Amino acid sequence: MPKAATISLLLAAQLRSLSLPSSSADNFRSAPASSCQSVSFRSNLSLKNPNFRVSAFSMSIGPSEKMSPTSFLYRRETGILYFVKYQGLGNDFILVDNRDSTEPRITPEQAVKLCDRNFGIGADGVIFAMPGVNGTDYTMRIFNSDGSEPEMCGNGVRCFARFIAELESLQGRQSFTIHTGAGLIVPEIQDDGKVRVDMGEPILKASDVPTKLPPNKDQSVVKSELNVDGLTWNVTCVSMGNPHCIAFSTKGGQNLQVDELNLAEIGPKFEHHDMFPARTNTEFVEVFSPSHLKMRVWERGAGATLACGTGACAVVVAAVLEGRAGRKCTVDLPGGPLEIEWREADNHVYMTGPAEVVFYGSAPL
Numbered sequence: 001m002p003k004a005a006t007i008s009l010l011l012a013a014q015l016r017s018l019s020l021p022s023s024s025a026d027n028f029r030s031a032p033a034s035s036c037q038s039v040s041f042r043s044n045l046s047l048k049n050p051n052f053r054v055s056a057f058s059m060s061i062g063p064s065e066k067m068s069p070t071s072f073l074y075r076r077e078t079g080i081l082y083f084v085k086y087q088g089l090g091n092d093f094i095l096v097d098n099r100d101s102t103e104p105r106i107t108p109e110q111a112v113k114l115c116d117r118n119f120g121i122g123a124d125g126v127i128f129a130m131p132g133v134n135g136t137d138y139t140m141r142i143f144n145s146d147g148s149e150p151e152m153c154g155n156g157v158r159c160f161a162r163f164i165a166e167l168e169s170l171q172g173r174q175s176f177t178i179h180t181g182a183g184l185i186v187p188e189i190q191d192d193g194k195v196r197v198d199m200g201e202p203i204l205k206a207s208d209v210p211t212k213l214p215p216n217k218d219q220s221v222v223k224s225e226l227n228v229d230g231l232t233w234n235v236t237c238v239s240m241g242n243p244h245c246i247a248f249s250t251k252g253g254q255n256l257q258v259d260e261l262n263l264a265e266i267g268p269k270f271e272h273h274d275m276f277p278a279r280t281n282t283e284f285v286e287v288f289s290p291s292h293l294k295m296r297v298w299e300r301g302a303g304a305t306l307a308c309g310t311g312a313c314a315v316v317v318a319a320v321l322e323g324r325a326g327r328k329c330t331v332d333l334p335g336g337p338l339e340i341e342w343r344e345a346d347n348h349v350y351m352t353g354p355a356e357v358v359f360y361g362s363a364p365l
Helices: 003-017 022-030 069-073 108-115 154-167 263-271 309-321
Strands: 080-088 091-097 125-131 138-144 178-180 183-189 195-198 224-228 231-239 243-250 281-289 292-299 303-305 328-333 336-342 349-353 356-364
Touching: 069 080, 080 154, 091 108, 091 154, 108 125, 108 138, 125 154, 138 154, 154 178, 154 183, 154 195, 154 309, 154 349, 154 356, 224 263, 231 309, 243 309, 263 281, 263 292, 263 303, 281 309, 292 309, 309 328, 309 336, 309 349
Parallel strands: 091 125, 138 178, 243 281, 292 328
Antiparallel strands: 080 091, 080 356, 125 138, 178 183, 183 195, 195 349, 224 231, 231 243, 281 292, 292 303, 328 336, 336 349
16 A cells, blocks of 8 residues: 555544544545645654654645645744655655744754654654855755754755745745855756755865875875775765765675665764764765666765765766766666766756655644
8 A cells, every 4th residue: 555545544543533523534534645634633652752742744745725834834833843844765854944043943852853763753854944144045954863963965955945945935946045064055946846956066185075094096085995894895985065985896896786785784884984083974886887876875874764965966976086987877766866967067066856745744842
């Protein structure tokens, strides 16, 4: 059964358990994907955290006749967090309207609880839409699911762009400037709803990535040897405002078959390796052709995820540096493909991919 249908049926059952009119539950269950139900309930999510409750939300995208998504998000109530959950190729985030303050509405500890997939909402991170600084339109900050704060997130910035368009009731092709921990990012919403993001120039200088691996190509680390738990990997290090270690092969071994990797075992060993003083995101890559790559990612602070936008950008840069691919590639991630271009004319990396609403909700803090 499709996930959306399963959730709708569960919500309908919950409505019936609250002795609401049967028509309310049936209408929720049979609502078309283009509607957004305003019916809600509260229920304890777990015995582990019995005080944590989340309002019911639909898996749909469009507004209801009684309450638009925008009006829902403008609601303000002490002790209640109103949010929208978005996903970009399965990399999912809780988006919070924080435009009235330069301080995040919740703490890193609260973000950890909200991101918990068993006892909370479930997400790879919480993203805050905040006032712009230094002449930018907006500021984006992120708390990972472990409470750490990364400099940037490629899939997250696409979700951020769609969130801003919804908050501002923007239609059609739109572009704006975003201040992030990785510097200026410029996303553009396309006519087809996908988001194209100018991710800026890749950072290749080893000390700026940062990595303690000695440079072996100018000031960069390209196809360098890294010993991880007794196995030597060939790695290239790239920063897209956040650090990435990219591996296409092991020393003396064949090129990777990424589906065969035990990511949960090897990912943390890369992330916490002594050669990466700020920890690192790690991408394992399989080359199908000079324009078609496949990757799996272990994200710093989030673990194995279905997609990583900055990782896909770093992978194409690394593939070009190692002579494995051209500057324009389709990168397959577990959650779907991204189109990446490292443009020679301006040295900027451009990422294009989807970002979609999952549901609207509220949670007591």
